[in-house]
Amino acid sequence: MATNIDSSPPLTPKTSVSGVMLQVIYALVPGVLAYIWFFGWGVVFNILFAVITALVTEIIMLRLRHRAIMPFITDGSAIVTAILLALALPPVTPWWVIFIGIGFAMVFGKHLFGGLGYNPFNPAMLGYAVLLISFPIEMTVWPLPDMLNETPLGFLDSLIFMFSGNLPQGLSLDGITSATVLDTVKTELGRNLMLSEIYTKPIFGTLGGKGWEWINIGFLAGGAWLIYRRIISWHIPLAVLGGLFIIALLFYIFGAGGLPSPIFHVFSGAAILGAFFIATDPVTASTTLRGQLYFGAGIGILTYIIRTWGGYPDGIAFAVLLMNMAAPTIDYYTKPRVFGHSPDNSDRDDADE
């Protein structure tokens, strides 16, 4: 029917879902390269294994749901979810952790809600949250960046560790890993150490964690490119980082140096990755422009609260999930003024309600 009663036929080839997803993947490249540079092959294996698991899960779920496979498998959304979740995992993660995380993200986070476009929560962050709660140890041992690591894991060693859990002779997990900077700050502040003392540890760099600064600059560049290409709008990233920065600044000033600087907050953990690549997931974010500002600011502020007073070192995942829940309500209250309506949108046609 639709082929013979056409409203408005297409004019020129336009952006497609797969086109959007592909550009997101391109934009991740600089950050991912930096990540690999500092943390070695583990990152590569994480991403590859996650992508393969995600695609297989997607195919199985589409079959079970009796849906067309090709249009959905080629839309790239599963790949983006897999890469984002893989980037949130430590580079020394056993395969089954990834498997469970991706499996949960795809099955419970996406397909049980009805597949692409119908999921209320960001699948990658849902998978990550499940992993963080279920396997707190595996999820918080981060290898030292290669420059601080005297015995970084090579290609084979990473692969062997991933699938068997065995490290090369004479190495222990404790020897090659440490807590992340956010984790360190949190525990050490809890032990009443001064920030200046904490910052002397070797894992700290100029802006955030050593090596992490560059990875985050890579993600920042990729995000900027996405905004330039109009794949995402500037509203959510700016609001996330702005919200985080401003609340961190306030506590930094009133905390009289007892709390980390806003710069440190922005450049540590997953703040930049989250702001440009996770919070901007269109399916689960707010859609009105004004709503996106509230949505982003909410993520920034919640992240700071969780980081500073919560039980986990980083809070992006939980902040994103909480704001995902709030997105429909935010959208409802931030409807733009419709052409020809008075500013509060309460004219004749709404008056009788």
Added chain:
Amino acid sequence: MSDTETAAQQQWAFHGGLALPGHKQISTTAGVQNLPLPEQLIIPRQQHIGKPAEPCVSAGEHVLKGQVIAHANDYVCTPIHASSSGNIVSIGKQHVAHPSGLKGTCIVIDTDGKDEWIKLEPTGYEDMNPSHLRNLIREAGIVGMGGAGFPTFIKLNPGIKENIDTLILNGAECEPYISCDDMLMRDRPDEIIAGMRIMRHALQAKHCIIGIEDNKPEACKSLYDALGDATDITITRIRSHYPSGSEKQTIKILTGKEIPTQGLPLDIGVVCHNVATAMAVYRAIELGEPLISRVVTVTGSAVARPGNVNALIGTPISNLLDFTGVDYGNLSRVIIGGPMMGFLLQNRRSPVTRVVNCLLTYSHDEIKPSQPPVLPCIRCGECARVCPVSLLPQQMYWYARARDFDKVQEYNLFDCIECGCCDHVCPSNIPLVQYYRFAKTSISEQEQDRRKADVARDRHDFRLQRLERDKRDRENKRKKKLDALKKSKGDGMDAKQKAIQDALARISKKKAAQNTQPGNISNLTTQQHQLIQEVEKRRARLDPFDPNKKSDHQNENNQ
């Protein structure tokens, strides 16, 4: 020349919209060409918004060019004229250019080739009463020629307040590929300006502005030249940004005012007409010609000689395609209107009407790659970003799909202008506008059903009342009779007995009459008597009021 004037004229931006490739140069290389007189004209009685006109000619009748062939019998209606002289062949259902592909009532004329006009009566307008002027414009059958087809005389009524600040002529023509207004402004600037002055007279408007998108410099220049030193009309170039030619957006750009929702431009003291309409008004008043032809753009990749043709109303579309050298082997589809708001032509015999402004052809190789599958909405919000009326197309889409028509109206469905911007940017290829059209027509159908139900309720209530009243009346009559009877009992002779006796007398008289045999059968043979009896039997069977018949019927049913 333009620098000072454009600078003086302030402009306002509207939300969203799209910068689209124009594709106009394809059809603007040659001037407007006249189409040869077609052998047959198929003139639909519905070529405007409102009630269809009522045909006032009959098959076989000879009509002259410009003669009224269908009357307007409603306020929102205009008469229809014969586009050329000839004989009426038929009045009946024919294919018409409508998205449904359904047929509509048309008057078919076989042209006689003489193209003989009725007597034209140019009137001039300067001394004319605006009301009379509007009437003449109505009689000329002029409707908005930009695509909507709303009767022009209504839009030339300044209302009760009679306070029109600005009259706008819309020459934006923002939709890609279409260039008929552009060519008209290049070729007939004098007529357009003269038409605008007539419109101003009807409206008593204070200011006049012609708005033209800046991708039509030739049209702009030609209008400037035609205007000369006159200062009563301002010509303004506006940014080429779809949908700047939509009435709401044009008015916003040129005056900064927004038409209130569900309101009219009149409410904010503005009236907006299309340039082609202005020309039609000029021809109707100064030359006395009714609206019987229009300029149509024929363009797209399947046409050998794309361009603009002046076609009589009622010309079959296939004539236009032939004239411009369409390669039928490579023709995939024809769109009526532009690529953004147009619809698919389903039958090429459908005629050109007053509102057909463009025939856009697609070749086969153009269509194939542009049919990607429709994916679920990923809520990217791009549709809301481009919506020129700041709607939330996505939410409207959800509710339209769920058939929650109350909710979709809460999201202001009826403010949607169906411009197609959201469709165009949707990465999931969702036919959003079609969902809105579905919702809009469903809602109006529901409303119609509700109105019909109200009428049915009233009629039913009335019937019940009537039955009640009849019953009461019968009761009263019976009572009266009884009373009368009781009264008459006192008079020695029993009235009832008398009535019975009278009735008996009547019956016996009747019986006697029936028993009388026809006088001419006494000396017939038995065979003849039998024949007569058979005939009587047959007659009895045919007569529906014969009691035998009824029992037959019941027997049939019982079997």
Added chain:
Amino acid sequence: MIAAIVILTALALIFGLMLGFAAVRYRVEDNPVIEQIDAILPQTQCGQCGYPGCSPYAKAIVSGEADINQCPPGGQAGVDALSKLLGIESKPLSNEYGVAQEEKLVAVINEELCIGCTLCIQACPVDAILGASKQMHTVILDECTGCELCLPPCPVECIDMVLLDRNIGNWKWPCPDDAADNIDNIGDDQASTASVSTSA
């Protein structure tokens, strides 16, 4: 003791008066529920529900005598609307009383066969049939509700129910969801065809 009783009585009186005043002053002109139900019913007056018209059925619903799913012309949408109005759970349309018609039907009298018996005129609940004794009858299509009540009394079976003509005036845009090439309507068995158009 007495003071307490007096005070309490006075308070009770004052509040009672206030409540009484409020009840009169701010009285809500409520739309009786029967009328609201009647407004939802399609007014075909067909009697398929078992009651002689829509209004009696509405009364029966209110009295609890009838269920909300007895109106086939109203369809499932009608049942849903009633459940929403009455704040009770919706249920599927009962098929005991007839089947919901997708498209609207109207009665048309075959004028060749009509004998002018006026029986259908008496049966029509909305007076939509015109005619007189021994004169041919005709149905006013605009007023016909499609109730079919005129069919059984006709002695010559000259009345037919026909689909209401779809013309340009009452044409409705189809919902794209119903289209065959909609992604939700493509099963995995057709995935290969869908993939062709994606790769193209």
